[in-house]
Amino acid sequence: MASMRDIKRRKGSIQSTQQITKAMKLVSTVKLQRAKANAEKSQDYFRCMYATVQSILARTGNLEHKFLKPGAEGKKAVIVITSNRGLAGGYNSNVIKLITRGELADEDLCIYAIGKKGKDALSKRYEIKADYSDVIEEPAYADAMAISKEVLTAFANGEISEIYLAYTAFKNTVVHVPTLLQLLPVAVEEKEEGSETAEDKALMNFEPEDDEALDMIIPKYVTSLIYGGMVESVASENGARMQAMDSATSNAEEMIDHLTLQYNRARQGSITQELTEIIAGANAIS
Numbered sequence: 001m002a003s004m005r006d007i008k009r010r011k012g013s014i015q016s017t018q019q020i021t022k023a024m025k026l027v028s029t030v031k032l033q034r035a036k037a038n039a040e041k042s043q044d045y046f047r048c049m050y051a052t053v054q055s056i057l058a059r060t061g062n063l064e065h066k067f068l069k070p071g072a073e074g075k076k077a078v079i080v081i082t083s084n085r086g087l088a089g090g091y092n093s094n095v096i097k098l099i100t101r102g103e104l105a106d107e108d109l110c111i112y113a114i115g116k117k118g119k120d121a122l123s124k125r126y127e128i129k130a131d132y133s134d135v136i137e138e139p140a141y142a143d144a145m146a147i148s149k150e151v152l153t154a155f156a157n158g159e160i161s162e163i164y165l166a167y168t169a170f171k172n173t174v175v176h177v178p179t180l181l182q183l184l185p186v187a188v189e190e191k192e193e194g195s196e197t198a199e200d201k202a203l204m205n206f207e208p209e210d211d212e213a214l215d216m217i218i219p220k221y222v223t224s225l226i227y228g229g230m231v232e233s234v235a236s237e238n239g240a241r242m243q244a245m246d247s248a249t250s251n252a253e254e255m256i257d258h259l260t261l262q263y264n265r266a267r268q269g270s271i272t273q274e275l276t277e278i279i280a281g282a283n284a285i286s
Helices: 004-058 091-100 116-122 141-156 210-285
Strands: 075-081 109-114 127-131 160-170 176-184
Touching: 004 160, 004 210, 075 091, 075 116, 075 141, 075 210, 091 116, 091 160, 091 176, 091 210, 109 116, 109 141, 116 127, 127 141, 141 160, 141 210, 160 210, 176 210
Parallel strands: 075 109, 075 160, 109 127
Antiparallel strands: 160 176
């Protein structure tokens, strides 16, 4: 059995750790409120943009455009959004598993990393084409626009054949869903047979020209999805860290209670032994 000194030292160490996890939980809670508000404000635009472009391209017919056809050669590019810090439960590892164990695991990939955790984990296996870890601290639309411009240029030049976005979708405070989304070429969702309306079957007319319209729409579409992914990922990160720190604080409380019980038992045993020795000594003298 551990000595009273060892138990007391371990209890003190756990109490110090518990103070840290409590503080981190409070910080994450405050950050979550702001990130959640930003995510909820951007979600409608983010999802509407995706649905609108899907609708447009589903009714365009066979258009010849540089952003609508996959390149014959070139790697598949994945924009991976993780965090710069750990202690967030499975938040980072779940996104990384989308790449290393998902449908793209055996593909020839290049990574556009947004977040140090994703960059460090994936650099051992894939080429890191660019690192934008700093932008995840305070996501801005201008940052998403710069990333979008770089990947679209590489796509148009034939350096990459497809573009994917790996991020964590924010549902609510406790539900965060790792998501892999294909950005280009746009994968048009097919409707079930019999569910199409006359409007769905009508071809899309462009004014002025389809190339000019798509040159404007597609970059906005990609930029919006990247920005939406960053905003939702930040909210998911803080929600995951808040939950992780809450669990760590609860576990520390249980360990402290257990160590307190052990300490009291050891102290009681020590007192009993001392009394026994005193009584035995007194009986020997008499």
